[in-house]
Amino acid sequence: MLIRALAISVGIAVLAGCAAPTRYIDPAADDGPVAMTMDYRDFEKAATDAVEDMLSSGAVNNPDGSRYIMVVSRITNDTMQRIDTDQLTKKIRVSLLRSGKVVTTTAVGLNGAEDEMNMKARELRDSEEFDQSAVQRKGTLQAPDLSLSGKILQRNHKVGKEQQVEYYIQLSLTELASGLAIWEGETPIIKRGSDKSVTW
Amino acid sequence: MLSGCSTAQHRDQLALFNSAYAAGDYDSALKAVSFSQPENKPVDSGAHLLELLHQGEMYRLTDRNSESVKAYDLAEDGMKNLDTAGLFENTVEGLMAVMVNDSERDYKALMSEAVLVNTYKALAFLAEGNNDYARVEFNRANDRTRRAVEFFRKEIAEQQAVLKSEAQSGNRKASMVQSSLGSREFQSAVHNRYGSSSTWSVFPEFIVPASTWLHGIYFLANAEGGADYERAATSLKRVAEMSPQSAALRADADLATGLASGTQNLAALPSQVWVVYENGLGPVLRESRLDVPLILLHGNQQVPAYFGIALPEYAERPAIPGSIGVSNASGQVATTERISDMGKVFRTEMKERFPGVLARAVTSAIGKAVLQKEAADQFGPIGQLFATVLTVATTQADLRSWQALPNHWQAARIDRPDDGHLTLLGHRGEVLGNLDVPQQPFTLVYVKRPTAQAPATVIIMDLQGKTNATFARFPE
Amino acid sequence: MKSLFLASLLVLGLVGCASQPETNTTMIDRQELRVDPEVVYAADVTELFKSRLTLPDGSSLLQVQFAVEARSDTELAWKVTWFDDLGRVVKGVGESYRQATLLTGQPRYFKATAPHSRATSFQLHLREPK
Numbered sequence: 001m002l003i004r005a006l007a008i009s010v011g012i013a014v015l016a017g018c019a020a021p022t023r024y025i026d027p028a029a030d031d032g033p034v035a036m037t038m039d040y041r042d043f044e045k046a047a048t049d050a051v052e053d054m055l056s057s058g059a060v061n062n063p064d065g066s067r068y069i070m071v072v073s074r075i076t077n078d079t080m081q082r083i084d085t086d087q088l089t090k091k092i093r094v095s096l097l098r099s100g101k102v103v104t105t106t107a108v109g110l111n112g113a114e115d116e117m118n119m120k121a122r123e124l125r126d127s128e129e130f131d132q133s134a135v136q137r138k139g140t141l142q143a144p145d146l147s148l149s150g151k152i153l154q155r156n157h158k159v160g161k162e163q164q165v166e167y168y169i170q171l172s173l174t175e176l177a178s179g180l181a182i183w184e185g186e187t188p189i190i191k192r193g194s195d196k197s198v199t200w
Numbered sequence: 201m202l203s204g205c206s207t208a209q210h211r212d213q214l215a216l217f218n219s220a221y222a223a224g225d226y227d228s229a230l231k232a233v234s235f236s237q238p239e240n241k242p243v244d245s246g247a248h249l250l251e252l253l254h255q256g257e258m259y260r261l262t263d264r265n266s267e268s269v270k271a272y273d274l275a276e277d278g279m280k281n282l283d284t285a286g287l288f289e290n291t292v293e294g295l296m297a298v299m300v301n302d303s304e305r306d307y308k309a310l311m312s313e314a315v316l317v318n319t320y321k322a323l324a325f326l327a328e329g330n331n332d333y334a335r336v337e338f339n340r341a342n343d344r345t346r347r348a349v350e351f352f353r354k355e356i357a358e359q360q361a362v363l364k365s366e367a368q369s370g371n372r373k374a375s376m377v378q379s380s381l382g383s384r385e386f387q388s389a390v391h392n393r394y395g396s397s398s399t400w401s402v403f404p405e406f407i408v409p410a411s412t413w414l415h416g417i418y419f420l421a422n423a424e425g426g427a428d429y430e431r432a433a434t435s436l437k438r439v440a441e442m443s444p445q446s447a448a449l450r451a452d453a454d455l456a457t458g459l460a461s462g463t464q465n466l467a468a469l470p471s472q473v474w475v476v477y478e479n480g481l482g483p484v485l486r487e488s489r490l491d492v493p494l495i496l497l498h499g500n501q502q503v504p505a506y507f508g509i510a511l512p513e514y515a516e517r518p519a520i521p522g523s524i525g526v527s528n529a530s531g532q533v534a535t536t537e538r539i540s541d542m543g544k545v546f547r548t549e550m551k552e553r554f555p556g557v558l559a560r561a562v563t564s565a566i567g568k569a570v571l572q573k574e575a576a577d578q579f580g581p582i583g584q585l586f587a588t589v590l591t592v593a594t595t596q597a598d599l600r601s602w603q604a605l606p607n608h609w610q611a612a613r614i615d616r617p618d619d620g621h622l623t624l625l626g627h628r629g630e631v632l633g634n635l636d637v638p639q640q641p642f643t644l645v646y647v648k649r650p651t652a653q654a655p656a657t658v659i660i661m662d663l664q665g666k667t668n669a670t671f672a673r674f675p676e
Numbered sequence: 677m678k679s680l681f682l683a684s685l686l687v688l689g690l691v692g693c694a695s696q697p698e699t700n701t702t703m704i705d706r707q708e709l710r711v712d713p714e715v716v717y718a719a720d721v722t723e724l725f726k727s728r729l730t731l732p733d734g735s736s737l738l739q740v741q742f743a744v745e746a747r748s749d750t751e752l753a754w755k756v757t758w759f760d761d762l763g764r765v766v767k768g769v770g771e772s773y774r775q776a777t778l779l780t781g782q783p784r785y786f787k788a789t790a791p792h793s794r795a796t797s798f799q800l801h802l803r804e805p806k
Contacts, residue, residue: 077335079339
């Protein structure tokens with residue numbers, strides 16, 4: 001009992017001394033410690049690799065000078081971590097939009113429209129309450145030219161006394177007219193660390 | 201005595217849980233394992249691990265999947281650092297365990313239990329129609345299995361090497377432990393009680409066949425390409441190899457292999473329905489006391505002395521006899537077959553852990569023997585009496601375990617009939633209830649029944665996780 | 677390389693004429709390469725190229741390639757910031773530095789592509805991650 005009491009009080013003393021204050025992290029200057037899980041830095045690296053490669057390969061460049069319309073399809077999370085794959089796709093969408101080459105549609109998606117207002121706004125058609133001249137007419141929504149899909153893979157191994165975790169961020173850009181993947185990319189993210197515990 | 205307290209408390213709690221659980225009264229069972237928690241404080245998931253494990257399963261069996269996942273998430277957090285804790289621990293708590301006894305420590309989950317936590321979580325997510333998270337949990341279950349295989353392959357040997365080198369470097373206690381464990385008298389005492397561990401009925405390698413099987417059929421149903429079929433085939437083949445007599449397991453492995461190699465065309469495959477049946481009450485730990493000869497050092501003299509140690513031992517609890525089945529309108533019946541035996545899973549893990557458990561029990565006994573001797577030397581007879589009482593009270597094995605697990609798992613597969621109607625048959629061939637299998641390519645009919653007195657919990661899940669599961673209790 | 681660069685600049689100039697208003701802002705004299713002393717100590721930047729990549733629609737993107745050779749094993753962090761012809765920052769995909777491990781004597785080549793054809797100049801910063 002004495003030992004337990006001692007242990008607890010030592011524990012409390014240690015905890016009290018170490019409580020870290022909450023602070024902001026500037027993503028542009030974050031040299032903070034790396035976790036075995038995927039964090040924003042990994043998504044940023046994968047998105048940067050993908051976008052630079054898409055732009056420089058000319059794959060997202062419409063020869064007629066207009067912007068391509070892209071839809072985001074399924075990005076399968078095949079890791080051991082609960083990831084919101086939008087963390088990755090949003091960065092890519094934003095950068096492609098900024099590049100002036102690609103715009104993303106929110107009117108179609110695998111599980112319905114990303115923005116349901118696309119259809120809701122059209123339900124106003126024939127409503128006497130609304131000024132019909134401003135209601136969207138039929139046949140104005142634009143169909144996508146390109147589809148972005150992909151997979152995030154995770155493979156763990158034991159390397160010596162350490163654990164190695166490999167993430168592969170695989171992306172494909174499919175030209176919907178032909179069904180051909182006109183751009184593909186893979187960013188491996190390899191981390192090595194303690195094998196004491198699981199990686200998630 | 202003080203140290204016996206928490207053990208007795210846990211025993212009462214688990215007895216209460218068990219009587220409610222065996223009767224199928226999951227709400228009362230849940231109440232038995234609940235604990236009060238101040239709102240503004242985070243749950244101490246390590247200290248409440250055992251309760252959380254039981255809670256997770258009770259929530260799942262009462263169709264409260266998000267609560268179940270929450271409890272299991274906390275449980276997983278609570279066992280994060282317990283996974284690979286070794287023989288000699290540097291933590292204060294580890295030292296205390298050796299001084300007092302195993303049951304005084306926070307509950308340490310078995311690796312097979314950890315694998316099942318992820319499996320049950322995956323099933324809860326599937327029931328909720330959350331396929332993304334179900335995939336994550338199946339991946340975790342698989343990774344835990346890989347880690348366990350590696351752990352048992354290497355780390356145990358390393359721990360024993362540590363003990364040896366500690367003993368050689370002049371650690372007095374370590375050398376007493378080392379020479380006691382190595383003595384012929386000690387080994388024959390243990391052998392007489394437990395038999396040679398090489399004759400235990402175990403798997404050739406660590407595996408929780410039910411988890412690996414579910415991993416296999418999940419990836420078979422959710423394959424996006426060749427690599428996923430390969431993964432399904434790898435898991436299903438592994439399970440089939442562990443039970444070579446099972447035709448059901450071989451058929452599943454063949455299906456996955458065919459899909460992976462392209463000899464089986466997915467488009468030509470009729471919609472499949474798997475039935476999985478968690479039957480009975482899982483094994484529990486019993487205390488087994490034995491007197492063993494230890495070798496103590498007094499000065500430079502080796503003094504043999506008999507000392508009682510308490511070790512945990514698994515005891516089977518009953519299952520409902522026979523198997524269950526499903527039949528379609530044309531009278532075709534698919535009967536479930538045994539695919540995974542929990543007792544064998546635990547024995548496999550215990551066999552690997554036994555040297556560690558034994559060493560810990562001996563370390564603890566030697567610690568106490570030294571304490572008695574010192575008490576006698578310093579405080580005379582009264583001191584010795586006090587120390588002896590303390591020793592007797594604290595020599596108890598850790599008998600806690602997760603008791604919501606089944607005795608064993610069974611499985612069967614049948615084509616989905618066009619009208620979707622299947623009849624679930626009980627262990628005596630009686631009709632348990634009617635199943636409406638939705639039109640979807642892969643369905644899992646999950647059945648869990650702890651005793652014949654309790655109703656069967658039936659959850660019909662879309663293995664692709666596109667829709668919510670339907671939940672029922674049979675007989676109604 | 678140089679002539680290609682000049683030629684593409686010329687093309688850009690022509691394209692630029694039609695679409696962008698003329699400005700008479702004086703360019704700030706900004707170093708294209710900034711290397712922190714810790715990096716100078718351990719590694720050399722042996723090459724630095726820039727060129728404009730012509731795309732199918734006639735526009736072009738600024739690309740930068742540089743080479744580093746380490747005298748001792750070291751960690752490197754690098755980042756390219758892009759500027760338009762008025763010297764304003766053109767936002768890239770991410771804000772963070774990219775990390776690389778340099779082995780002694782191993783030449784490493786890194787490439788970066790501007791996020792928009794508007795980018796006409798850049799600054800490459802090399803530093804040592806903490």
